[in-house]
Amino acid sequence: xxxxxxxxxxxxxxxxxxxxxxxxxxxxxxxxxxxxxxxxxxxxxxxxxxxxxxxxxxxxxxxxxxxxxxxx
Amino acid sequence: xxxxxxxxxxxxxxxxxxxxxxxxxxxxxxxxxxxxxxxxxxxxxxxxxxxxxxxxxxxxxxxxxxxxxxxxxxxxxxxxxxxxxxxxxxxxxxxxxxxxxxxxxxxxxxxxxxxxxxxxxxxxxxxxxxxxxxxxxxxxxxxxxxxxxxxxxxxxxxxxxxxxxxxxxxxxxxxxxxxxxxxxxxxxxxxxxxxxxxxxxxxxxxxxxxxxxxxxxxxxxxxxxxxxxxxxxxxxxxxxxxxxxxxxxxxxxxxxxxxxxxxxxxxxxxxxxxxxxxxxxxxxxxxxxxxxxxxxxxxxxxxxxxxxxxxxxxxxxxxxxxxxxxxxxxxxxxx
Ligand SMILES: Nc1ncnc2c1ncn2[C@@H]1O[C@H](COP(=O)(O)OP(=O)(O)OP(=O)(O)O)[C@@H](O)[C@H]1O
Ligand SMILES: [Mg+2]
Numbered sequence: 001x002x003x004x005x006x007x008x009x010x011x012x013x014x015x016x017x018x019x020x021x022x023x024x025x026x027x028x029x030x031x032x033x034x035x036x037x038x039x040x041x042x043x044x045x046x047x048x049x050x051x052x053x054x055x056x057x058x059x060x061x062x063x064x065x066x067x068x069x070x071x072x
Numbered sequence: 073x074x075x076x077x078x079x080x081x082x083x084x085x086x087x088x089x090x091x092x093x094x095x096x097x098x099x100x101x102x103x104x105x106x107x108x109x110x111x112x113x114x115x116x117x118x119x120x121x122x123x124x125x126x127x128x129x130x131x132x133x134x135x136x137x138x139x140x141x142x143x144x145x146x147x148x149x150x151x152x153x154x155x156x157x158x159x160x161x162x163x164x165x166x167x168x169x170x171x172x173x174x175x176x177x178x179x180x181x182x183x184x185x186x187x188x189x190x191x192x193x194x195x196x197x198x199x200x201x202x203x204x205x206x207x208x209x210x211x212x213x214x215x216x217x218x219x220x221x222x223x224x225x226x227x228x229x230x231x232x233x234x235x236x237x238x239x240x241x242x243x244x245x246x247x248x249x250x251x252x253x254x255x256x257x258x259x260x261x262x263x264x265x266x267x268x269x270x271x272x273x274x275x276x277x278x279x280x281x282x283x284x285x286x287x288x289x290x291x292x293x294x295x296x297x298x299x300x301x302x303x304x305x306x307x308x309x310x311x312x313x314x315x316x317x318x319x320x321x322x323x324x325x326x327x328x329x330x331x332x333x334x335x336x337x338x339x340x341x342x343x344x345x346x347x348x349x350x351x352x353x354x355x356x357x358x359x360x361x362x363x364x365x366x367x368x369x370x371x372x373x374x375x376x377x378x379x380x381x382x383x384x385x386x387x388x389x390x391x392x393x394x395x396x397x398x399x400x401x402x403x404x405x406x407x
Contacts, residue, residue, distance in 0.1 A: 014350070016268060017248050026245035031407050033249050033269045 083196035085402025090259035096398035110145035165259040166202030167215035190227030203274040236264025242400030256361035288320035309366035333374035352383035358396035
């Protein structure tokens with residue numbers, strides 16, 4: 001889940017703009033734009049948090065692997 | 073009270089303005105016009121059987137409140153003339169007026185009349201709130217909580233939306249809800265720069281219609297109410313003339329326009345981490361104070377778009393300046 005969020009390509013603003021223009025009805029357009037912007041997380045902070053979490057998982061996994069290897 | 077509201081569960085937009093409260097709804101048979109408004113004003117009369125029966129005979133909505141008769145909304149204006157009293161206002165500078173003990177009762181009465189009780193529990197309503205004038209404005213939190221409480225008591229599920237953002241929602245579909253929405257109202261000019269519907273900068277300037285009326289009245293020795301009537305009927309922002317009142321209105325209109333343009337420029341300049349705007353953005357002016365002829369031109373000149381910190385594609389006046397905020401609030405509620 002975490003990995004999917006981090007690596008999921010985020011729709012660019014340009015693409016949101018282009019797709020929004022295909023919706024003529026103002027309300028539908030607002031719904032679309034708001035929904036797309038909701039999906040976009042604030043880039044800086046969010047990504048770092050996720051990256052830190054993955055790094056922690058990977059180091060923990062390496063630690064466990066090393067431990068298991070040493071025991072055997 | 074609006075009878076049709078009992079049958080409907082459709083969301084509503086509510087503009088709680090310093091001088092007018094406007095409701096926007098999806099037009100239907102019961103409400104062929106999507107907008108309905110009431111003056112956000114009242115008069116009090118000492119209670120007497122005679123005055124009460126007169127109000128009843130005229131079909132005037134009134135309440136008995138602590139030994140006084142309270143006439144609110146559009147009727148207040150009408151009866152102020154009949155009874156020769158001044159209208160009072162429950163709000164000042166975009167929020168509940170702390171000097172006015174009747175403020176909550178009056179606003180409750182006007183909102184209840186415009187919206188009625190929610191027929192279905194939890195009917196959605198978005199209501200406008202002002203943006204802070206400085207970094208933070210603690211009065212806004214109390215104002216917002218009070219309006220929310222009134223709406224909850226009427227059975228609505230309410231949510232606040234800043235007035236500038238409501239203007240963006242109501243006016244900027246053609247730019248995908250990117251641009252600067254400005255509402256020049258009675259107590260404040262509310263501003264919001266939004267990018268794809270997300271508010272980036274919101275602020276308010278504490279000079280608007282009331283400031284113009286009060287200052288023009290002070291220097292001409294006239295009543296502020298008279299200034300307001302003149303301003304709304306014949307005034308145009310087109311320089312000084314031979315007329316004393318016209319000149320006073322022009323001077324303070326210019327003051328409002330310059331203050332707004334300077335605040336917009338300095339706020340954008342001082343905002344760090346502004347998102348990169350690839351294209352130029354539009355500005356839409358709305359609110360009653362933007363209506364007079366010449367306002368748009370003066371504002372455009374004052375903004376000096378040539379060296380403005382972001383590229384501006386156009387500056388235009390809303391097609392329906394008095395209903396823009398309510399319309400945007402309705403759009404938000406319908407989302
Ligand atoms: N035709 C007009 N010409 C000039 N001024 C007008 C006109 N109509 C309304 N106004 C002024 O516009 C102001 C009211 O505008 P509006 O209804 O947008 O304000 P509001 O939403 O009640 O206030 P705020 O947003 O500041 O809380 C008043 O100062 C009024 O005198
Ligand atoms: Mg307003």
